[in-house]
Amino acid sequence: MNKELIVRSINSAVDYALIQDGRLIELHREKDNNKFGVGDIYISKIKKTISGLNASFVDVGYEKDAFLHYHDLGPRVKSLIKFTKLVSDGKITNYSLEKFKFEKEIEKQGKIDDVINANQNLLVQIIKEPISTKGPRISSELSFAGRFLVLIPFSNRISVSQKIRSKDERNRLKDLIEEFRPKGFGVIIRTVAQGKKTAELSKDLQSLYTQWVNLCKKINGSKVPSRILSELNRGSSILRDVFDEKFKGVYCNDKSLCYELKDYIEQIAPSKNSIVKYYKSDTPIFEHFSIERQIKSAFGRTVSMSKGAYLIIEHTEALHVVDVNSGNRSNKSSNQEEMALEVNLIAASEIARQLRLRDMGGIIVLDFIDMIKVENRKKLFDHFKSEMESDRAKHKILPLSKIGLIQMTRQRVRPEMNITTKENNPNSNGKIEAPIVIIDKINNSIEKILKNKYISKKNLKLHLHPFIAAYITKGFISKRVMWFLKYKKWIKVIPRDSYTYLHYRFFNIKGKINHH
Secondary structure (H helix, E strand, O other): EEEEEEEEEOOEEEEEEEEEEEEEEEEEEEEEEOOOOOOOOEEEEEEEEEEEOOOOEEEEOOOEEEEEEEHHOOOOOOHHOOOOOOOOOOOOOOOOOOOOOOOOOOOOOOOOOOOOOOHHHHHHEEOOOOOOEEOEEEEEOOOOOOOOOOEOEEEEEOOEOOOOOOHHHHHHHHHHHHHHHHOOOOEEHHHHHHHOOOOHHHHHHHHHHHHHHHHHHHHOOOOOOOOEEEEOOOOHHHHHHOOOOOEEEEEEOOHHHHHHHHHHHHOHHHHHHHHHEEOOOOHHHHHOOOHHHHHHHHHOOOOOOOOOOEEEEEEEOOOEEEEEOOOOOHHHOHHHHHHHHHHHHHHHHHHHHHHHHHHOOEEEEEEEEOOHHHHHHHHHHHHHHHHHOOOOEEEEEEOOOOOEEEEEEEOOOOOOOOOOOHHHEEOOOEEEOOOOHHHHHHHHHHHHHOOOOOOOOOEEEEEOOOHHHHHHHOOOOOOHHHHHHHHHOOEEEEEEOOOOOEEEEEOOOOOOOOEO
């Protein structure tokens, strides 16, 4: 399983494409003007508290006030407020919490009016970026995420990722962290810390403590509201969360960004810094790595899969619905249950990819093909859960219902990736699918026709628009020649002036073939 990160810098934005075995699995865009990224820390001012919501609206400098719920205050918020005030007044210059006297923890089900007041200054962290008409969602329980550990000020708790199941390893990690954990700080041990040596964990923790010190140095004299600590750039944060020995390459078309990524790899895995490469070519970087084609084919309403199956993805205000279709697979199949299971398993893998790719969040309903056998429904559920394990967003999946539905929720902390895949129709005022997708569709149709034993292959012809016909037949090793080499079957291509750009039909000795 090879992973690569492709970074494209264009105008005022940077696109990050995460590829696994050549397939696009994540796509992120970072804009220069994005001042409210997840993980950024601000010195803010409380505007007002709303008793009915048990929350407050907070000025962080965004056009809409940020939202802070009581449960996002953190149990030690009173200690944070006291510490921030003392640092602002210059009464604390040593930012270690070793001798700092903690305030009493707030009640779990308390009232926000009893804890914070209007016009009070508060350190907060963005936990959800502004989406649509809403301002950012924030927390005053600060955390500093590293590659192996997460450091939490004003806490003494050490917790271990539930994905580390070995009791011995959990105890080993806890004992190690307890040895060099700074007093007054809690630590969350991430899954990737499993099996790591003391030196690596100690270095990661020291780096996070340095971030805390740098944050504290900026409190005194900062105007309110203002950002006082930025999260890593998006590329470095992706590498922090997914980098492992399976990573084979990081390619970037911007020299300065390339140096940044190289420096970060140098910090987290010095032996691997040679995998960062500057990409310089006349062919755009996303074209070279076939990402543009994958974007066009993956972000539409309909998503094609292997075996002729496809997904239909619908978005509403309240939820997302994904419908699994088997396509025109032969109804003569002796075992419909087996066919349904096969398509459902393929669909489950593609849905897991689509959720990450589009960063879909909220309530999601997946409508799979009905299956009668309980063991098959369990096999599908287990397979989907396993495919979702690599998804870094928090999610909860309910078991498959009797009518073939899986209901789930997935956390969304950034606006969903919304890419328009339809283009202006040169023949009219409407929209058509991107022409880049047409060749993939023709390829799929040919494969289905040539593998279907019930369809005659005699006098096989492909009728299509003259422009597309020219593209398919041009060059010594044309698309048509490649089909011949692959399938050992010559297909006659016939240009048709009456066809629209994306219209095509197959014919054989008996007439038109239904290939949809």
